[in-house]
Amino acid sequence: KNEVEQSPQNLTAQEGEFITINCSYSVGISALHWLQQHPGGGIVSLFMLSSGKKKHGRLIATINIQEKHSSLHITASHPRDSAVYICAATSYSGGGADGLTFGKGTHLIIQP
Amino acid sequence: GAGVSQSPSNKVTEKGKDVELRCDPISGHTALYWYRQSLGQGLEFLIYFQGNSAPDKSGLPSDRFSAERTGGSVSTLTIQRTQQEDSAVYLCASKLTGRNQPQHFGDGTRLSIL
Numbered sequence: 001k002n003e004v005e006q007s008p009q010n011l012t013a014q015e016g017e018f019i020t021i022n023c024s025y026s027v028g029i030s031a032l033h034w035l036q037q038h039p040g041g042g043i044v045s046l047f048m049l050s051s052g053k054k055k056h057g058r059l060i061a062t063i064n065i066q067e068k069h070s071s072l073h074i075t076a077s078h079p080r081d082s083a084v085y086i087c088a089a090t091s092y093s094g095g096g097a098d099g100l101t102f103g104k105g106t107h108l109i110i111q112p
Numbered sequence: 113g114a115g116v117s118q119s120p121s122n123k124v125t126e127k128g129k130d131v132e133l134r135c136d137p138i139s140g141h142t143a144l145y146w147y148r149q150s151l152g153q154g155l156e157f158l159i160y161f162q163g164n165s166a167p168d169k170s171g172l173p174s175d176r177f178s179a180e181r182t183g184g185s186v187s188t189l190t191i192q193r194t195q196q197e198d199s200a201v202y203l204c205a206s207k208l209t210g211r212n213q214p215q216h217f218g219d220g221t222r223l224s225i226l
Contacts, residue, residue, distance in 0.1 A: 031212045043203065043217035050212065086155065090212070100145075100215065104154040 003027045006087050006103035014111055019074040021106045023087030032063050032070045033100060035086040043086070046072070077110045084108070114138065116218035118204050124224045127196060133189045133221045137206030145215065146179055146189050150200040158202075161187060162209070191223075199225045 004025045013019055025032070034046040047054050047061040049070075054061050058077075063070040074081055084107050088100040117136040125131055137144050146158040157171040161181040172178070176194075181187040191198055201222050205215040 033214070035217075040219070042219045043205075045214045045216070048212065048214050088155075100147075100155075100157065102147075102155040 003091065003101050004087055004089050004103040006085075006106050008106060009104065010107045010109075012109045012111065013077060015078060017077050017110075019077050019081070019108065019110075021072045021085050021087075021108070023070045023072070023103055025068050025070075025087075025089045025091075025101075027089060027091035027101065029089040029091045031090040033088040033090070034061050034070075034072045035088060037084040037086060037105070039083075046085075074108075079110045079112050082109050116204055116206050116216050118202075118218035118221050120221055121219065122222045122224075124226065125194060126226050127194060129194055130190065130192045131194055131223065133191075133202050133223070135187045135189070135204030135206075135218060137185065137187070137204070138216055139185075140208070141206035141216070142184070142209045143207045143213075144181055144187050145205045146187070147203045147205065148173075148200045149203060149220070150197075155203065158189070194223075194225045196225045199223055 007022050031048050031050045033048050035043050036046050037043045049061055049063050058075045060073040072085055084105040086105045087103040091101050116138055119134045123131055142163045144161040147155045148158055149155045159172055159179045160168040176192045179189045201220040203220045204218045207213045207215045
């Protein structure tokens with residue numbers, strides 16, 4: 001069983017819709033990351049958070065440490081938001097000291 | 113400023129050949145990671161370098177895989193006697209020292225073994 005689970009695996013929505021991607025983890029973490037991967041492979045770090053909530057533009061990330069759960073929200077979604085969104089944890093048992101344990105990603109498609 | 117640079121961006125080679133992948137981290141980043149992303153799979157950790165410490169090789173899938181980091185900067189990941197299951201995107205990331213510093217990823221090397 002993967003230590004970081006994401007849902008849904010695939011999500012197709014219409015432009016303008018409010019998007020939520022969920023992440024649950026089973027390990028003790030020091031930080032939870034949300035990454036974005038566009039076709040072609042480049043990965044961008046969107047958020048790193050250890051408590052509460054962070055906002056950047058139309059993106060919002062929240063984490064509930066007690067429930068070991070994080071969500072990524074996209075408001076007023078746009079076709080350019082189409083990408084794979086990956087949840088990752090910096091865990092006390094993860095690979096490489098501060099290395100990341102990854103979820104399998106959520107493939108998001110926003111249709112115009 | 114310059115990000116993490118990986119080369120080559122694509123590599124196609126025949127089964128059984130050795131390949132070498134290169135990563136130039138962001139200047140000043142002491143930590144360097146190699147990850148692998150196989151088709152349809154999530155990212156998996158391979159190896160981690162931190163400064164001059166011995167690397168954490170716990171993620172390497174077999175003894176055909178090795179990596180070096182010379183002078184605390186550039187790193188090379190070597191795969192010997194490649195197999196078809198080695199086909200994947202190999203990603204490098206670097207970061208500053210500190211548990212909660214973000215990792216910065218390169219664009220990856222797409223490796224295809226024929």
